[in-house]
Structures are given as C-alpha cells and as structure tokens.
Amino acid sequence: MEVKDVVIIGAGPVGLFGATMASLHGLSATVIESLPELGGQLYALYPEKPIYDVAGFHGITGKDLALRLIDQAQHFSPTFVVGQAVESIRPVEIEDELLYDVVTATATHRSRAVLVTVGIGAFIPRKLPAEGADHFEGNGVYYLMPPLDHFHDRKVLVVGGGDTALDWTLAIAPKARRLTLIHRRVQFRGQEASIQQIEETPNIDVKAPYALLRVEGESQVERVVVKNIGSGEEEVWPMDDVVGGLGFLPSLGPAKTWGLHIEGNTIIVDPHSMATTLPGIYACGDVAQYPGKVKLIATGFGEIGIAIAQIRTYIDPSKHGLPHSTNLKGVPL
Ligand SMILES: Cc1cc2nc3c(=O)[nH]c(=O)nc-3n(C[C@H](O)[C@H](O)[C@H](O)COP(=O)(O)OP(=O)(O)OC[C@H]3O[C@@H](n4cnc5c(N)ncnc54)[C@H](O)[C@@H]3O)c2cc1C
Incomplete structure (x- = not known):
C-alpha cells in the first residue's frame, strides 16, 4: 500500500492551503473531502458572499476564493479524493514506524502524519419541517447550494x-424569475444590510x-402550500424550487471517535505546534x-504554516522550520 507523508482530512x-504548503515543502499529500465539491464553507455555505478580510483581496466571493485555493493546490499535484467521508483513523506499526490508516467507506489511505481540517464537520442542515420536503430533496428541495445556474428563470x-x-x-435572486422569501416571524435575524438589499431587489x-x-x-416540485400565520389561512403558490435556509x-460526526481530545465540536491542540494529543496527528482551521482562538480563514492559513513545519520535522527530525518559498528550487511556475 502506498504511504503518503500526510493525509489531510477536509478540503x-x-x-x-495545507495541501499547497505540504506539497510545496516536499511532503506527499492526499486530501480527502466528504462532499463532492472542494472548498468547504466557502463553496457550500456562502459561494456568492464577498469576504473582505483575506489578505491580498479587498473583496472576493467565497466561490472565487475556493477556486483560487483549488487552483493553487492543484498546481503542486497532491492527490484529491472527493465524496469520501473519513470514518476512522487507525494507528499501524510497520517496521517500528508509526503510520496511520485513514479509513473511508470505500478506501484506506496510509500516511506518516495526519492533518485534520474538518472545520465545523459535516454540514448537517436543519431540515424543513414540511410534508413532501424529504421526497423532493436534491430534486427541487435544496439545503446545500446547487450550481446557481440551476435557478435560471x-x-x-x-x-x-x-x-x-x-x-x-x-445569491439566487439574480438568476431566478421570481424569488419568494418566507419566515415564521415578522422580524428577520440576519444582517441589516442584507435585509435592506433584499427589500430593494425587484424580483424578491x-x-x-x-x-x-x-x-x-x-x-418534480410544482407548488407549495404555505400558511399565513397572521390570518391562519392556507395559500397555494406555483413553485419550481424550494431552498431550506x-x-x-x-457536528464533528465521526471525528469524535478518533481518540483526540474533543471539547464541544472542536479538537484541542497545542498552538505552538498545532499538535493534537496523538503523535503525528495535527489539526488546523475552525x-x-x-x-x-479566532475562527477566521486568515487564522487557519497561519496555523497551516506552523503545522506543516512541525509535520516536516516529525517525519524528518533533521529538518527544522520552513524555508521561504522564494528560496525553494524546482517549484513549477
Ligand atoms: C456565512 C459565513 C460567512 C463567513 N465569513 C467569513 C469572513 O468574512 N472571513 C473569514 O475569515 N471567515 C468567514 N467565515 C468563516 C470561514 O468560512 C471559516 O473560518 C473557514 O471556512 C474554516 O475553514 P476550514 O477549512 O477550517 O473548515 P470548512 O470550511 O468547514 O471545511 C471543512 C471541510 O471538511 C470536510 N469534512 C468534514 N468532516 C469530514 C470527514 N469526516 N471526512 C472528510 N471531509 C470532512 C467538510 O465537508 C468541509 O468541506 C464565514 C462563515 C460563514 C458560514
């Protein structure tokens, strides 16, 4: 079985960025992502929302930042595995070396070190408490955003x-013919600026x-039945798609069973090294x-620098710190 230097769990x-840094610094890496798409929260939760506090951009949407990070990582050719959730991490000792088997439902990936970047874990949406919603899930009822073009007209x-x-x-309104937003209460809890923008958009x-x-x-979805909570009356509206927001x-899900020190939905690490309580297993990001700790993308990027330096030393104790990338030889442009 092939042994990688590091398996990164969560893309x-x-x-x-962990995949980029590992590959850049000579570590062979496999990245395993449970969703079919790379990009984590950026891609799944807020693809069209601009982010203003990532270094180097005065504003970049979640999707565009994800695409740039994917492009940067792919440039250094790590192995990407998508649509596989890691279920367990098992230590194996081979010729006196501690290795880990990172196990999904369909494959086992062996490595010297493991970097856990599972963020907030699996994105488990709060389901719509409406009859028929389950039946049309993925075919007219959505909780994770399908490509926006789906909503065209x-x-x-x-x-x-x-x-x-x-x-x-x-995000959907510019594509849709007509978008209706409903809420059980009169007051919306979201940001004031978003509410104002919604009020000013003519097709909402x-x-x-x-x-x-x-x-x-x-x-397929043809109509929805809604209740006007004020009057108590039911109304039927023709509809093509329903989005549960x-x-x-x-939910960290299986990560809670990997033998790491868990508190709530987080893994406790030593911030000097990003090491978890198990040798050779590190964690970064949310x-x-x-x-x-501050849960920001910028923080996660910084933590990656620390973790990759530590993983490099863990695998080869003669190596310390990280050289400047400008000093690296043979990096593909
Ligand atoms: C609406 C919104 C707006 C935000 N705005 C900002 C902002 O302006 N600036 C900012 O810095 N941050 C912002 N954030 C926070 C930012 O998105 C997170 O800090 C960042 O996504 C954390 O990255 P991550 O890689 O650690 O985790 P995530 O983005 O959560 O990615 C983790 C990945 O791991 C995968 N995964 C989980 N479990 C497994 C498993 N068992 N096996 C395989 N894969 C697994 C998940 O599917 C996911 O793709 C915002 C968040 C939200 C929700």
Whole structure:
C-alpha cells in the first residue's frame, strides 16, 4: 500500500492551503473531502458572499476564493479524493514506524502524519419541517447550494429568517424569475444590510409571518402550500424550487471517535505546534481550539504554516522550520 507523508482530512480553505504548503515543502499529500465539491464553507455555505478580510483581496466571493485555493493546490499535484467521508483513523506499526490508516467507506489511505481540517464537520442542515420536503430533496428541495445556474428563470421559495436564508436569497435572486422569501416571524435575524438589499431587489417578494406546510408535485416540485400565520389561512403558490435556509447543526460526526481530545465540536491542540494529543496527528482551521482562538480563514492559513513545519520535522527530525518559498528550487511556475 502506498504511504503518503500526510493525509489531510477536509478540503475547506484551510485543508486546501495545507495541501499547497505540504506539497510545496516536499511532503506527499492526499486530501480527502466528504462532499463532492472542494472548498468547504466557502463553496457550500456562502459561494456568492464577498469576504473582505483575506489578505491580498479587498473583496472576493467565497466561490472565487475556493477556486483560487483549488487552483493553487492543484498546481503542486497532491492527490484529491472527493465524496469520501473519513470514518476512522487507525494507528499501524510497520517496521517500528508509526503510520496511520485513514479509513473511508470505500478506501484506506496510509500516511506518516495526519492533518485534520474538518472545520465545523459535516454540514448537517436543519431540515424543513414540511410534508413532501424529504421526497423532493436534491430534486427541487435544496439545503446545500446547487450550481446557481440551476435557478435560471425559475420560481424559487427560500425559507428562513437568518443569515443562511438571506445570503441564499441574494445569491439566487439574480438568476431566478421570481424569488419568494418566507419566515415564521415578522422580524428577520440576519444582517441589516442584507435585509435592506433584499427589500430593494425587484424580483424578491418577502412574506412574513408565513410557514411552509407542504411541497407538492408529481415527478418534480410544482407548488407549495404555505400558511399565513397572521390570518391562519392556507395559500397555494406555483413553485419550481424550494431552498431550506434554516441554518446548520454543528457536528464533528465521526471525528469524535478518533481518540483526540474533543471539547464541544472542536479538537484541542497545542498552538505552538498545532499538535493534537496523538503523535503525528495535527489539526488546523475552525476545528482546532486553543486559548485565544479566532475562527477566521486568515487564522487557519497561519496555523497551516506552523503545522506543516512541525509535520516536516516529525517525519524528518533533521529538518527544522520552513524555508521561504522564494528560496525553494524546482517549484513549477
Ligand atoms: C456565512 C459565513 C460567512 C463567513 N465569513 C467569513 C469572513 O468574512 N472571513 C473569514 O475569515 N471567515 C468567514 N467565515 C468563516 C470561514 O468560512 C471559516 O473560518 C473557514 O471556512 C474554516 O475553514 P476550514 O477549512 O477550517 O473548515 P470548512 O470550511 O468547514 O471545511 C471543512 C471541510 O471538511 C470536510 N469534512 C468534514 N468532516 C469530514 C470527514 N469526516 N471526512 C472528510 N471531509 C470532512 C467538510 O465537508 C468541509 O468541506 C464565514 C462563515 C460563514 C458560514
């Protein structure tokens, strides 16, 4: 079985940058991502939202930053595995060397070190409590954003009153023929600027307080039945798509069983090294916790520098720190 220097679990921004840094500094790397797409929260949760606090950009959307990180990582040819969730990490000793088997439902990836960058874990959406929603999930009812072009010239209902619902409303509206946003309460909880932008967008209708009761259709979504909570009356609206924007439940899922020191939905690390409590296993990004931690992309990138330096020394104790990339020879341009 092939042995990589490092297996990186999770291909959000931090895991992607980890792949770049590992490869750049001579470590062979495999990146395993449970979703079919790379990019983590950037791609799955806020693809169209501009980020203003990533160094080098005065503003860049989640999707564009993800694409740049993917492009940068692919340049150095690490192995990418998508659509496989890591279920367990098993230590194996071969010729006195401690290795790890990183196991998914369909494959085992062996490595000398492991870098855990699982962020907030699996994105488990709060499901719509409406009859028929389960039946059409992935075919007219969505919780993770399908490609925005899907919504071109369609009638779309977005459900929810927080930032997830407001972000997706603003992302989908430019494509949709008509977008209706409903919320159970009159007051929305999301950012004031988003609410104002929604009010100013001509093809968005805001209906509150309204609740979604049923999603109906034959082979695809054709209509929704909603309740006007104020009057108590039911209304039927023709609809092509329903987007659940009720937010996500944080869940580390299988990572809780990997023998690491877990607190809540985080892994406790030593911030001097990003080492976990198990030898050769490191964690960075949103999942890594230590006093003073700030959950930002910029923080995660910095942690990667520390972790990759440590992993390099862990694998080859004669190596210390990280050379400046400008001093590296043979880097492909
Ligand atoms: C709406 C919103 C706006 C934000 N705005 C900003 C901002 O302006 N600036 C900023 O710095 N930060 C912002 N953030 C936070 C930022 O997105 C996170 O800090 C960042 O995504 C963390 O990156 P990560 O790689 O650690 O984790 P994630 O992006 O969460 O990626 C983790 C990846 O690991 C995968 N994974 C999980 N479990 C497994 C498993 N068992 N096997 C394989 N893969 C697994 C997940 O599918 C995911 O793709 C925002 C977040 C949200 C939700």
